[in-house]
Amino acid sequence: MSDPLDLVVAQIRDVRDELVPLLEEARAARLARSEEPGADSGAVCAWNHFENIPTFFNWNNRPR
Protein backbone atom coordinates (compact mmCIF):
# COMPACT_ATOMS: atom_id res chain seq x y z
CA MET A 1 0.00 0.00 0.00
CA SER A 2 1.40 3.40 -0.95
CA ASP A 3 2.35 5.97 1.66
CA PRO A 4 -0.39 8.65 1.94
CA LEU A 5 2.36 11.27 2.09
CA ASP A 6 3.37 10.29 -1.45
CA LEU A 7 -0.04 10.84 -3.03
CA VAL A 8 0.56 14.41 -4.17
CA VAL A 9 3.96 13.64 -5.64
CA ALA A 10 2.48 10.63 -7.45
CA GLN A 11 -0.25 12.65 -9.11
CA ILE A 12 2.29 15.28 -10.20
CA ARG A 13 4.44 12.63 -11.83
CA ASP A 14 1.31 11.29 -13.50
CA VAL A 15 0.89 14.54 -15.46
CA ARG A 16 4.56 14.93 -16.41
CA ASP A 17 3.86 14.97 -20.17
CA GLU A 18 1.38 17.81 -19.88
CA LEU A 19 3.31 19.65 -17.16
CA VAL A 20 6.65 19.92 -18.96
CA PRO A 21 5.36 22.29 -21.68
CA LEU A 22 3.80 24.54 -19.02
CA LEU A 23 7.07 24.70 -17.10
CA GLU A 24 8.93 25.61 -20.29
CA GLU A 25 6.41 28.34 -21.05
CA ALA A 26 6.88 29.69 -17.53
CA ARG A 27 10.67 29.87 -17.99
CA ALA A 28 10.26 31.76 -21.25
CA ALA A 29 7.76 34.12 -19.59
CA ARG A 30 10.22 34.93 -16.79
CA LEU A 31 12.87 35.84 -19.31
CA ALA A 32 10.37 38.02 -21.14
CA ARG A 33 9.59 39.76 -17.85
CA SER A 34 13.31 40.36 -17.31
CA GLU A 35 13.31 38.35 -14.10
CA GLU A 36 16.80 37.10 -14.75
CA PRO A 37 19.70 37.65 -12.35
CA GLY A 38 21.09 41.15 -12.43
CA ALA A 39 17.91 42.98 -13.37
CA ASP A 40 17.32 44.74 -10.07
CA SER A 41 14.47 47.09 -10.75
CA GLY A 42 10.80 47.33 -10.12
CA ALA A 43 8.70 45.59 -7.55
CA VAL A 44 10.16 42.36 -8.85
CA CYS A 45 13.73 42.84 -7.78
CA ALA A 46 15.30 40.08 -9.80
CA TRP A 47 18.16 38.39 -8.12
CA ASN A 48 17.14 34.82 -7.76
CA HIS A 49 13.88 34.15 -9.41
CA PHE A 50 12.31 32.20 -6.65
CA GLU A 51 13.58 34.26 -3.79
CA ASN A 52 13.48 37.55 -5.63
CA ILE A 53 10.51 39.10 -3.97
CA PRO A 54 10.99 39.46 -0.27
CA THR A 55 8.11 40.36 1.98
CA PHE A 56 4.54 39.56 1.09
CA PHE A 57 5.36 38.23 -2.33
CA ASN A 58 7.58 35.54 -1.03
CA TRP A 59 5.91 32.21 -0.43
CA ASN A 60 7.49 30.66 2.59
CA ASN A 61 6.50 31.10 5.21
CA ARG A 62 4.00 33.87 5.08
CA PRO A 63 2.51 34.51 1.65
CA ARG A 64 0.81 37.76 2.49
Add this chain to the structure above:
Amino acid sequence: MALVNGMRGLSRVPSYVVMQPTTLCNLDCAYCYLPLRSADRRMSVAVARAVAADGNEWARHGRFSVVWHAGEPTAAGREHLAALMAPFSAGVEQHIQTNATLIDDAWCEFFAARRLRVSVSVDGPPDCNDDRVDRAGRAAYPRIERGIAALRRHGLPFAALCVVADPRPGLAARLYDYFLDLGCDTLGINVEEREGVNGRDNRHDAAAVRAFWAELAAAWRARPRLHLRELEWSLRYLDAVLSGTADDLLPRQLDPIPTVGWDGAVVLLSPELAGFTDAGYGDFSSGNVLDRGLSELLAQPTGTRWVGEFVQGVEACRASCPYFGFCGGGHAANRYFEHGRFDGTETEHCRNSKIHLLEGVLDHVRSTRPGGSPDPRRA
Protein backbone atom coordinates in the same frame (compact mmCIF):
# COMPACT_ATOMS: atom_id res chain seq x y z
CA MET B 1 8.77 8.01 2.00
CA ALA B 2 11.22 10.05 4.07
CA LEU B 3 9.81 13.19 5.63
CA VAL B 4 10.34 16.42 3.70
CA ASN B 5 13.27 18.56 4.81
CA GLY B 6 13.22 22.26 5.61
CA MET B 7 11.33 24.56 7.97
CA ARG B 8 12.97 23.11 11.05
CA GLY B 9 12.90 25.73 13.76
CA LEU B 10 13.28 29.47 13.32
CA SER B 11 16.18 31.32 11.76
CA ARG B 12 17.87 33.88 13.99
CA VAL B 13 18.14 36.29 11.08
CA PRO B 14 14.95 37.47 9.37
CA SER B 15 14.75 38.29 5.67
CA TYR B 16 12.41 41.13 6.50
CA VAL B 17 10.80 43.02 9.33
CA VAL B 18 7.27 44.41 9.27
CA MET B 19 7.15 47.88 10.82
CA GLN B 20 3.98 49.64 11.96
CA PRO B 21 4.56 53.39 11.55
CA THR B 22 1.03 54.07 12.75
CA THR B 23 -1.88 51.91 13.81
CA LEU B 24 -4.21 54.21 11.89
CA CYS B 25 -5.86 53.35 8.61
CA ASN B 26 -8.01 55.88 6.78
CA LEU B 27 -10.13 52.99 5.50
CA ASP B 28 -12.30 50.54 7.39
CA CYS B 29 -12.33 47.45 5.18
CA ALA B 30 -14.82 44.79 6.21
CA TYR B 31 -12.22 42.00 6.27
CA CYS B 32 -9.39 43.88 8.00
CA TYR B 33 -7.70 42.07 10.90
CA LEU B 34 -6.18 45.13 12.61
CA PRO B 35 -7.69 45.89 16.00
CA LEU B 36 -6.43 49.47 16.42
CA ARG B 37 -6.95 50.82 12.93
CA SER B 38 -9.14 53.74 14.08
CA ALA B 39 -6.46 55.00 16.50
CA ASP B 40 -3.39 56.99 15.47
CA ARG B 41 -0.66 55.50 17.64
CA ARG B 42 2.64 56.39 16.03
CA MET B 43 5.95 54.63 16.15
CA SER B 44 8.73 56.67 17.71
CA VAL B 45 12.04 57.24 15.98
CA ALA B 46 13.65 55.47 18.94
CA VAL B 47 11.89 52.25 17.91
CA ALA B 48 13.09 52.63 14.31
CA ARG B 49 16.64 53.28 15.52
CA ALA B 50 16.54 50.15 17.66
CA VAL B 51 15.45 47.99 14.70
CA ALA B 52 17.98 49.64 12.39
CA ALA B 53 20.81 48.78 14.77
CA ASP B 54 20.37 45.13 13.83
CA GLY B 55 18.82 45.58 10.39
CA ASN B 56 21.75 47.58 9.04
CA GLU B 57 24.11 44.86 10.20
CA TRP B 58 22.00 42.09 8.63
CA ALA B 59 21.95 44.04 5.35
CA ARG B 60 25.75 44.10 5.35
CA HIS B 61 25.80 40.32 5.20
CA GLY B 62 22.80 39.57 2.99
CA ARG B 63 19.54 40.81 1.67
CA PHE B 64 17.32 42.43 4.27
CA SER B 65 14.11 44.42 3.93
CA VAL B 66 11.80 46.60 5.97
CA VAL B 67 8.11 46.58 5.11
CA TRP B 68 6.04 49.53 6.32
CA HIS B 69 2.60 48.09 6.94
CA ALA B 70 -0.01 47.12 9.58
CA GLY B 71 -2.07 50.29 9.43
CA GLU B 72 -1.91 52.63 6.45
CA PRO B 73 1.71 53.81 6.39
CA THR B 74 0.95 56.92 4.36
CA ALA B 75 -1.49 58.00 7.10
CA ALA B 76 1.61 58.68 9.21
CA GLY B 77 2.55 61.47 6.80
CA ARG B 78 5.72 61.91 4.78
CA GLU B 79 7.63 63.78 7.46
CA HIS B 80 7.14 61.10 10.09
CA LEU B 81 7.71 58.20 7.72
CA ALA B 82 10.92 59.85 6.52
CA ALA B 83 12.10 60.17 10.12
CA LEU B 84 11.39 56.47 10.72
CA MET B 85 13.17 55.43 7.53
CA ALA B 86 16.22 57.58 8.18
CA PRO B 87 18.05 55.26 10.62
CA PHE B 88 18.18 52.48 8.02
CA SER B 89 21.22 52.27 5.77
CA ALA B 90 21.05 52.38 1.99
CA GLY B 91 21.68 48.63 1.99
CA VAL B 92 18.29 47.95 3.57
CA GLU B 93 15.49 47.53 1.04
CA GLN B 94 12.41 49.51 1.97
CA HIS B 95 8.92 48.42 0.98
CA ILE B 96 5.49 49.84 1.62
CA GLN B 97 2.13 48.06 1.53
CA THR B 98 -0.48 50.75 0.96
CA ASN B 99 -4.15 51.17 0.11
CA ALA B 100 -3.00 53.84 -2.38
CA THR B 101 -5.83 56.24 -1.46
CA LEU B 102 -3.49 58.98 -0.23
CA ILE B 103 -0.89 58.63 -2.99
CA ASP B 104 -0.41 61.84 -4.96
CA ASP B 105 2.46 63.44 -6.84
CA ALA B 106 4.26 64.35 -3.61
CA TRP B 107 4.09 60.77 -2.35
CA CYS B 108 5.37 59.48 -5.69
CA GLU B 109 8.34 61.83 -5.45
CA PHE B 110 8.90 60.57 -1.90
CA PHE B 111 8.84 56.93 -3.05
CA ALA B 112 11.19 57.59 -5.95
CA ALA B 113 13.68 59.60 -3.89
CA ARG B 114 13.93 56.83 -1.30
CA ARG B 115 13.72 53.90 -3.73
CA LEU B 116 10.71 52.67 -1.78
CA ARG B 117 9.18 49.61 -3.39
CA VAL B 118 5.42 49.98 -3.55
CA SER B 119 2.71 47.36 -3.28
CA VAL B 120 -0.93 48.40 -3.39
CA SER B 121 -3.94 46.63 -1.94
CA VAL B 122 -6.79 46.47 -4.45
CA ASP B 123 -9.27 43.68 -4.97
CA GLY B 124 -9.96 43.95 -8.70
CA PRO B 125 -12.52 45.93 -10.69
CA PRO B 126 -14.77 48.39 -8.78
CA ASP B 127 -17.50 45.86 -7.96
CA CYS B 128 -14.92 43.53 -6.39
CA ASN B 129 -13.98 46.25 -3.88
CA ASP B 130 -17.27 46.50 -2.00
CA ASP B 131 -15.50 45.53 1.25
CA ARG B 132 -13.07 48.42 0.87
CA VAL B 133 -14.78 51.43 2.39
CA ASP B 134 -13.98 54.35 4.66
CA ARG B 135 -15.55 54.96 8.08
CA ALA B 136 -18.47 56.77 6.45
CA GLY B 137 -19.11 53.66 4.38
CA ARG B 138 -18.04 55.35 1.15
CA ALA B 139 -16.41 53.23 -1.53
CA ALA B 140 -12.63 53.56 -1.52
CA TYR B 141 -12.14 52.46 -5.11
CA PRO B 142 -12.17 55.91 -6.79
CA ARG B 143 -9.40 57.02 -4.42
CA ILE B 144 -7.46 53.78 -4.93
CA GLU B 145 -7.70 54.32 -8.67
CA ARG B 146 -6.43 57.89 -8.37
CA GLY B 147 -3.47 56.76 -6.31
CA ILE B 148 -2.53 54.06 -8.79
CA ALA B 149 -2.88 56.57 -11.61
CA ALA B 150 -0.33 58.76 -9.83
CA LEU B 151 2.11 55.83 -9.60
CA ARG B 152 1.71 55.19 -13.31
CA ARG B 153 2.07 58.87 -14.15
CA HIS B 154 5.40 58.88 -12.37
CA GLY B 155 6.51 55.65 -13.99
CA LEU B 156 6.84 53.91 -10.64
CA PRO B 157 6.63 50.12 -10.79
CA PHE B 158 4.28 48.55 -8.29
CA ALA B 159 2.98 45.22 -7.10
CA ALA B 160 -0.60 44.42 -6.08
CA LEU B 161 -2.22 42.31 -3.40
CA CYS B 162 -5.80 41.23 -4.06
CA VAL B 163 -8.13 39.82 -1.42
CA VAL B 164 -10.71 37.40 -2.78
CA ALA B 165 -13.64 36.85 -0.46
CA ASP B 166 -15.46 34.28 -2.58
CA PRO B 167 -13.18 32.32 -4.89
CA ARG B 168 -15.20 30.76 -7.67
CA PRO B 169 -14.97 30.03 -11.37
CA GLY B 170 -15.80 33.01 -13.55
CA LEU B 171 -13.98 35.43 -11.26
CA ALA B 172 -10.36 34.44 -11.76
CA ALA B 173 -10.02 35.30 -15.44
CA ARG B 174 -11.74 38.62 -14.86
CA LEU B 175 -9.34 39.46 -12.05
CA TYR B 176 -6.32 38.52 -14.11
CA ASP B 177 -7.46 40.70 -17.01
CA TYR B 178 -7.98 43.58 -14.60
CA PHE B 179 -4.51 43.35 -13.12
CA LEU B 180 -2.91 43.05 -16.55
CA ASP B 181 -4.56 46.34 -17.48
CA LEU B 182 -3.74 47.93 -14.13
CA GLY B 183 -0.04 47.90 -14.91
CA CYS B 184 1.33 46.11 -11.83
CA ASP B 185 4.28 43.83 -12.41
CA THR B 186 3.62 41.40 -9.55
CA LEU B 187 0.35 40.05 -8.18
CA GLY B 188 -0.51 38.11 -5.05
CA ILE B 189 -3.96 36.63 -4.46
CA ASN B 190 -5.04 36.38 -0.83
CA VAL B 191 -8.17 34.33 -0.28
CA GLU B 192 -9.79 36.06 2.68
CA GLU B 193 -8.73 34.63 6.02
CA ARG B 194 -10.53 34.42 9.34
CA GLU B 195 -8.14 36.15 11.68
CA GLY B 196 -7.74 39.12 13.94
CA VAL B 197 -10.97 41.07 14.34
CA ASN B 198 -12.28 39.58 11.09
CA GLY B 199 -14.48 36.67 12.13
CA ARG B 200 -16.14 36.11 8.77
CA ASP B 201 -16.48 32.49 7.77
CA ASN B 202 -13.77 31.42 5.30
CA ARG B 203 -15.13 27.99 4.47
CA HIS B 204 -15.78 27.55 0.76
CA ASP B 205 -16.93 24.83 -1.57
CA ALA B 206 -13.77 22.90 -2.45
CA ALA B 207 -14.69 22.41 -6.11
CA ALA B 208 -15.34 26.13 -6.54
CA VAL B 209 -12.01 27.16 -5.03
CA ARG B 210 -10.16 24.59 -7.08
CA ALA B 211 -11.90 25.79 -10.24
CA PHE B 212 -10.96 29.37 -9.35
CA TRP B 213 -7.29 28.47 -9.24
CA ALA B 214 -7.50 26.35 -12.41
CA GLU B 215 -9.09 29.26 -14.25
CA LEU B 216 -6.41 31.63 -12.94
CA ALA B 217 -3.71 29.27 -14.16
CA ALA B 218 -5.27 29.17 -17.62
CA ALA B 219 -5.65 32.97 -17.73
CA TRP B 220 -2.03 33.47 -16.67
CA ARG B 221 -0.81 30.92 -19.21
CA ALA B 222 -2.54 32.74 -22.04
CA ARG B 223 -0.76 36.00 -21.15
CA PRO B 224 2.00 35.34 -18.60
CA ARG B 225 3.08 38.97 -18.35
CA LEU B 226 2.63 39.24 -14.57
CA HIS B 227 4.64 37.56 -11.87
CA LEU B 228 1.69 35.81 -10.27
CA ARG B 229 2.87 34.67 -6.87
CA GLU B 230 0.62 31.65 -6.52
CA LEU B 231 1.40 30.34 -9.99
CA GLU B 232 5.12 30.90 -9.73
CA TRP B 233 5.36 29.04 -6.48
CA SER B 234 3.14 26.22 -7.67
CA LEU B 235 5.25 25.78 -10.79
CA ARG B 236 8.41 25.95 -8.74
CA TYR B 237 7.23 23.01 -6.66
CA LEU B 238 5.94 21.03 -9.62
CA ASP B 239 9.25 21.54 -11.43
CA ALA B 240 11.18 20.40 -8.38
CA VAL B 241 9.08 17.24 -8.06
CA LEU B 242 9.69 16.31 -11.68
CA SER B 243 13.41 16.99 -11.38
CA GLY B 244 13.72 15.12 -8.10
CA THR B 245 14.83 18.18 -6.11
CA ALA B 246 11.66 18.85 -4.12
CA ASP B 247 13.30 17.81 -0.89
CA ASP B 248 15.70 20.76 -1.15
CA LEU B 249 13.05 23.32 -1.98
CA LEU B 250 11.89 24.63 1.38
CA PRO B 251 14.11 26.98 3.38
CA ARG B 252 16.08 25.10 6.01
CA GLN B 253 14.48 27.17 8.77
CA LEU B 254 11.35 29.25 9.13
CA ASP B 255 11.78 32.97 8.65
CA PRO B 256 10.82 34.61 11.97
CA ILE B 257 9.36 37.67 10.16
CA PRO B 258 9.22 39.94 13.19
CA THR B 259 6.45 42.50 13.26
CA VAL B 260 7.54 45.55 15.22
CA GLY B 261 4.47 47.35 16.49
CA TRP B 262 4.15 51.09 16.94
CA ASP B 263 5.34 50.81 20.54
CA GLY B 264 8.32 48.55 19.80
CA ALA B 265 6.65 45.27 20.79
CA VAL B 266 7.81 42.35 18.63
CA VAL B 267 5.50 39.59 17.44
CA LEU B 268 7.05 36.79 15.41
CA LEU B 269 5.73 34.95 12.36
CA SER B 270 2.33 36.59 11.91
CA PRO B 271 1.55 40.33 11.89
CA GLU B 272 -2.07 39.39 12.49
CA LEU B 273 -1.31 38.42 16.09
CA ALA B 274 0.01 41.87 17.00
CA GLY B 275 -2.28 43.81 19.28
CA PHE B 276 -4.15 40.76 20.58
CA THR B 277 -4.09 39.07 23.95
CA ASP B 278 -5.14 35.60 25.02
CA ALA B 279 -5.67 34.25 28.50
CA GLY B 280 -3.17 31.46 27.86
CA TYR B 281 -0.71 33.02 25.44
CA GLY B 282 -0.61 36.59 26.75
CA ASP B 283 0.00 39.34 24.20
CA PHE B 284 1.96 37.07 21.79
CA SER B 285 4.90 39.45 22.11
CA SER B 286 8.46 38.19 22.33
CA GLY B 287 9.65 41.43 23.94
CA ASN B 288 10.23 45.04 23.01
CA VAL B 289 13.08 46.48 20.95
CA LEU B 290 13.30 49.40 23.37
CA ASP B 291 14.32 46.93 26.09
CA ARG B 292 16.38 44.37 24.17
CA GLY B 293 17.84 44.35 20.68
CA LEU B 294 15.94 42.56 17.94
CA SER B 295 18.76 40.08 17.38
CA GLU B 296 18.67 39.26 21.08
CA LEU B 297 14.90 38.73 20.95
CA LEU B 298 15.39 36.36 18.01
CA ALA B 299 18.08 34.33 19.75
CA GLN B 300 15.59 32.23 21.73
CA PRO B 301 12.34 32.40 19.75
CA THR B 302 10.79 29.33 21.30
CA GLY B 303 11.16 30.96 24.69
CA THR B 304 7.86 32.58 23.76
CA ARG B 305 5.39 29.85 24.65
CA TRP B 306 3.16 30.03 21.58
CA VAL B 307 6.16 29.99 19.21
CA GLY B 308 7.32 26.69 20.67
CA GLU B 309 3.83 25.30 20.21
CA PHE B 310 3.80 26.57 16.62
CA VAL B 311 7.06 24.78 15.85
CA GLN B 312 5.43 21.58 17.13
CA GLY B 313 2.53 22.31 14.79
CA VAL B 314 4.89 22.58 11.82
CA GLU B 315 6.32 19.19 12.73
CA ALA B 316 2.78 17.79 12.90
CA CYS B 317 2.15 19.12 9.38
CA ARG B 318 5.39 17.52 8.18
CA ALA B 319 4.36 14.16 9.59
CA SER B 320 0.80 14.15 8.34
CA CYS B 321 0.24 16.32 5.27
CA PRO B 322 1.13 15.26 1.70
CA TYR B 323 1.21 18.95 0.71
CA PHE B 324 3.92 19.87 3.24
CA GLY B 325 6.67 19.94 0.61
CA PHE B 326 4.71 22.59 -1.25
CA CYS B 327 3.45 24.59 1.70
CA GLY B 328 5.99 24.30 4.49
CA GLY B 329 3.35 24.21 7.22
CA GLY B 330 0.21 26.09 8.15
CA HIS B 331 0.64 29.70 9.25
CA ALA B 332 0.58 30.75 12.87
CA ALA B 333 -2.29 33.23 12.72
CA ASN B 334 -4.50 30.84 10.77
CA ARG B 335 -3.90 28.10 13.30
CA TYR B 336 -4.67 30.37 16.23
CA PHE B 337 -7.71 32.16 14.86
CA GLU B 338 -9.21 28.97 13.40
CA HIS B 339 -8.19 26.38 16.01
CA GLY B 340 -7.52 28.48 19.11
CA ARG B 341 -4.03 26.95 19.38
CA PHE B 342 -0.83 26.61 17.36
CA ASP B 343 -0.11 22.90 17.23
CA GLY B 344 -3.03 21.87 15.06
CA THR B 345 -2.55 21.14 11.39
CA GLU B 346 -4.82 21.75 8.42
CA THR B 347 -6.74 25.05 8.40
CA GLU B 348 -9.30 26.52 6.05
CA HIS B 349 -6.51 28.76 4.84
CA CYS B 350 -4.44 25.68 4.02
CA ARG B 351 -7.33 24.36 1.96
CA ASN B 352 -8.21 27.62 0.20
CA SER B 353 -4.72 28.89 -0.56
CA LYS B 354 -2.43 25.88 -0.69
CA ILE B 355 -4.20 22.58 -1.26
CA HIS B 356 -6.88 23.74 -3.68
CA LEU B 357 -4.32 25.98 -5.37
CA LEU B 358 -2.01 23.10 -6.19
CA GLU B 359 -4.91 20.86 -7.16
CA GLY B 360 -6.37 23.62 -9.33
CA VAL B 361 -3.10 24.08 -11.19
CA LEU B 362 -2.97 20.30 -11.72
CA ASP B 363 -6.57 20.40 -12.97
CA HIS B 364 -5.49 22.97 -15.51
CA VAL B 365 -2.59 20.76 -16.56
CA ARG B 366 -4.89 17.74 -16.91
CA SER B 367 -7.31 19.78 -19.01
CA THR B 368 -4.59 20.07 -21.66
CA ARG B 369 -4.51 16.32 -22.13
CA PRO B 370 -6.11 15.00 -25.29
CA GLY B 371 -9.73 14.76 -24.30
CA GLY B 372 -9.04 16.83 -21.18
CA SER B 373 -8.83 13.86 -18.84
CA PRO B 374 -10.08 14.85 -15.40
CA ASP B 375 -8.48 14.10 -12.08
CA PRO B 376 -8.87 10.31 -11.77
CA ARG B 377 -9.74 10.70 -8.09
CA ARG B 378 -12.79 12.77 -9.04
CA ALA B 379 -13.90 10.64 -11.98
